[in-house]
Amino acid sequence: MKFGVGQPVRRFEDTRLLRGKGRFQDDIHLPGQLYTVFVRSQHAHARIRSIDTAAxxxxxxxxxxxxxxxxxxxxxxxxxxxxxxxxxxxxxxxAPQRPALVVDRARYVGDPLAMVIAQTLAQAKDAAELVAVDYEALPSVTSTALAAQPDAPRVWDENPDNISHTYERGDRAATEAAFARAHRIVRRRYVISRVHAQYMEPRGALGTYDAGEDRLTLYADVNYPHRVRNMLANQVFKVPESKVRVVSQDVGGGFGLKGWQYVEHRLTLWAARKLERPVRWTCERSETLMADEHGRDNIGDIELALDADGTIIGLRLAMLANIGAYIGSDRQLLTPFGMIGTVVGVYRIPAAYVRIDAVLSNTNPTAPYRGAGRPEAIYLIERAMEAAAAEMGIDPIALRRRNIIPPAMMPYKNPLGPLYDCGAFEKNMDMALQAADQAGFAARRAEAARRGRLRGFGLANAIEQAAGPQPEYAEIRFNPGGTAMLMLGTKTHGQGHETAFKQILHERLGIDPRDVQYIEGDTDRVAFGMGSAGSRSMVIGGAALVLASDKIVAKGKTIAAHMLEAAVADIVFAENKFTVAGTDRAVSLKQVAMAAFQPARLPTGTEPGFYEHATFSPTHDTYPNSCHVCEVEVDPETGNVQLMSYAVVDDVGTVINPLTLKGQIHGGVAQGVGQVLMEQVVFDPDSGQLLTGSFMDYAMPRADTMCDIAVTSQPVPTRHNPLGAKGAGEAGCVGALPAVMIAVMNALAPLGVTELDMPATGDRVWQAIRAARAGAAPPA
Structure with missing residues (x-):
């Protein structure tokens, strides 16, 4: 089918987006709107003695x-x-709640203290500069490791150790027994840096209030409009959901950090209700890192227990996870706690135990960022595999092959709980090694050496836990003229949902995508939805669309049978037509849809109209998996790292659109590369001041950072949803972090560099080389 599942259809939404006809947050303006600017804390930790707003x-x-x-x-x-x-x-x-506006004590640089509202943005900015805040500066701690120390400054006086809670998974006793009988124990500490999503359009919020209906409407660039509405109605304003509407149109990138509980959402609505005028807030680029949640930021002490032949018999992980100053919602508990179950990777490790301490600090709260714990988990296991291979003198590919889970063991329940239902992990690895021409690496390394460069090879097997069991909604609503509206409870923020969902609809019903209006992101127009996160949209939203399509076909058969004077059991549907089996008598779906609105043409007892909806709730997670192979070259004189080649073999289950899938993989790889080579949110250790508040300080990957990325799909469809899809949104990022870092370490190994944490900037790599030559410790 021209537009069906599996076809590389160009994105329908690109026509308007590339012509400048998108409708992003900054494009939304309402008559009479006011502008707000927030006064934010200048200190990482300070008592607020007073706030003087007179001037x-x-x-x-x-x-x-x-x-x-x-x-x-x-x-x-x-x-x-x-x-x-x-x-x-x-x-x-x-779990300290996050105040909308701080009353007595600020706990990170950027904590909002006051809301200034004016007729123009310039007036609001001028006034904000005159708000006088009397601070009593207090000791602060921003480092993950230091925050957990007994003598660290307290973020909250009521909590004596800065540990919010401890999370455990696995069988501790069985794991201890495995380590007791191990031939070798390999221990490593890996630091996973704090980063920010740096989306194209910074966040914004526009709140308005209709006094006649006593109703609030929020326009915001969020991933989950219905969840935002429910939170605002039930937890903040304490009104029925019908009194709150949330509209999210084009989103200029999200990657998880445009969440559902930012304080600006409730504050613009609150102010709009008080003033009975729309109130608009636009986050400027210089404000984003102070205003937003951040991603990652954890330290993992991982241990592998191995037999003499290199078989892994146990895994232990002790992790510190920095969750910032507040726990504003369950979002702060999702990363890495919810996804750490895949830290055993694709390997048959019989015993594992994980302990994570959630550490409070004088920093922005952390929340899901592309991968949301999955890249962290795979980074830990894959780097540990490399360390184990080095210590035992085993080729790292051979060590992986020795321990990898074979298809014959599927479904496989790993010792931390996740149930891998299907996958061909070793095949992924073999295909990736071939695509990357591993056999020719030695020659490429020798050629690089002749040019004075160090060439490195990195391979990482990745698996992730995706599309968790939460419901999603889809509705197909035909118009009397035979065209259709398609409504989904998911929310695109750049992935190409309109195209993919229209492809599914075309596959099931044969409808020309040009005859379909796609609607999402409006709680008044779409009945229900959980939004987009965790690679769930195609898996769960797509499955709901399949179920709704099946209902359309079922009702259509009843109407078609009446139109064709045949029994319903004799009607078959295929290629957009209802046909009497064994004959050429048929009516099109469009004809049936039009007839559905004409009661005289319907069989007795059939309800007029042609619209169906479905809600799908999976019973199991899915497990997308892949193998990434990266080659880099390092200039030992400068420490500069250059990507030379990159190959991915991925299994995301059924591929809806190979063109947009490759785009997803490419984007995820770029974000992983950025984190490994240059991205990092940095705070001054003494003052807690944010040192990377702009693109002058926070480095981002550019086109010249990347190399060609070869993507090959090797789908093993899951049986846990009607599409067989596993999800693709996080896939590129999950494998990129370890693959790139392993390649860098492989390049540096001949010089004796054995330890280096991200980001592998030129300066840090150069220092590591110098330290190795001098026999000193690598840079912290």
Whole structure:
């Protein structure tokens, strides 16, 4: 089928996006709107003695200035975490809620203190500069490792050790027994740096209030409009969901960090209701790293227990995970806690135990960022595999092959809980090695040496836990003229959902995509939805669309049978037509749809209209998997790392669109490369000041950072959803972190460099080379 599943269809949405006809957050303006600017804390930790707004109030055009005391006086609520977690001693988790506006103490640079609202943005900015805050600076801690030390400054006086809670998985006793009988134990500590999504369009919010309907509407670039609405209605404003509407149109990139509980959402709505005028906030690029949640930031002490022949018999992991100053919702508990179950990778490790301490610090809260714990888990196991191979004198590919889970063992329940239902992991690896021409690497390394370069080869097997069991909604609504509307509860933020969902609809019903209007992102137009996160949209939303399509076919057969004067059992549907089996008598889907709105043409007892909906809720997660192979060259005189080649063999289950899939893989790889080679959010260790607040300081990958990326699909469809899809959104990033870093370490190995944490910037690599030559420790 021309537009069906598996076809490389060009994205339908690109026609308007490339012509500048998109409708992003900054394109939305309402009559009479006001502008708001937030006064943010200049200190990482400080007591707020007072906030003087008198001078700011005198600025022409200023309409209102609100503080946390005003918010509290109105009795509005705050979201909170609900996941069951405890401290190591069994006491309840310490989960400090995030205030909309700080009242007494700021706990990171950028913590919002006051909201200045004016007729123009310039007036709001001028007034914000005149808000006088009397701070009493307090000691702060931003380092993950230091925050967990007994003598670290306390982020919250009520919590004496900065540990919010401890999370455990696996069989501790069985794991200890495995380590007790091990021939060799390999131990390593790996630091996974803090990063930011750096999407194309920074966040924004536009709140408005209709006094006649007593109804709030939020326009925001969010991943989950319905969840945002439910949170605002139930937890903040305490009104029925029908009193709140959330609209999310084109989103200029999200990657997980445009979440559902940012304080600016509730504050713009609150102010709009108080002033009865729309209130608009646009985050400027210089404000993003202070205003947003961050990603990653954890330290893993991983251990492998091995037999004499290199068979892994046990894995232990002790991790510190920096969750920032607040736990504003369950989002802060998802990374890496929810995805650490895949830290055993694609290997048959019989016993494993994981302990994660969630560490509070004077930093922005952390939350899911592309991969949301999956890249961290695979980074740990794959680097540990390399270390084990080196210590035991075994080729790293051979060590992986010796321990990899074979297809005959599927379904395979790993010792931390995840149930891998299907996959051909060794085949992935073989195909990737062939695609990367591993056999020719020695010659390429020798040629690079003649040019004074160090060539490195890195391979990583990746698997991730995706598309968790939550429901998703799809609706197909035909118009009387025979065209259709397609409504999904997911939310695209650049992935090409419109194209992929229209392909599924075309595959099931044969509808020309040009006859389909795609609708999403509006809680008034789409009945229900959980949004897009964790590679769930095609897996669960697509499955819901399949079920809704089946209902359309079932009703269509009843109507077609009446139109063709045949029995329903004799009607078959294929290629957009209902046909009487064994004959050439047929009517098109469009004819049936039109007839459905004409009661006289319907069989007795059939309800007029042609619209069906479905909600699909999976019973199991899916497990996309892949093998990444990367080659780099390092200039030992400068430390500069250059990507030379990159190959990916991926299994995302059924491929809906190979063209957009490759785009997803390419984008994920680029984000992984960026984190490994250059990206990092850095705070001054003494003052807690953000040192990487702009692109002058926060390095980002450019086109010349990347190389060609060869992507090959090797799908093994899952049986846990009607499409057989496993999900693709995180796939590129999950394998990229370890593959690139392993390649860098492989290049540096001949010089004696054995330890280096990301980011592998030219300066850090150069220092590591110098330290190895001098027999010193690598850079921290």
């Amino acid at each position: 700011a109030q005198a600025i022409p055009g200023v309409v209102a200035i609100y503080t946390g005391a005003d918010y509290a006086a109105d009795g509005l609520g705050m979201p909170k975490a609900t996941m069951p977690r405890k401290k190591a001693d069994g006491s309840p988790m310490f």
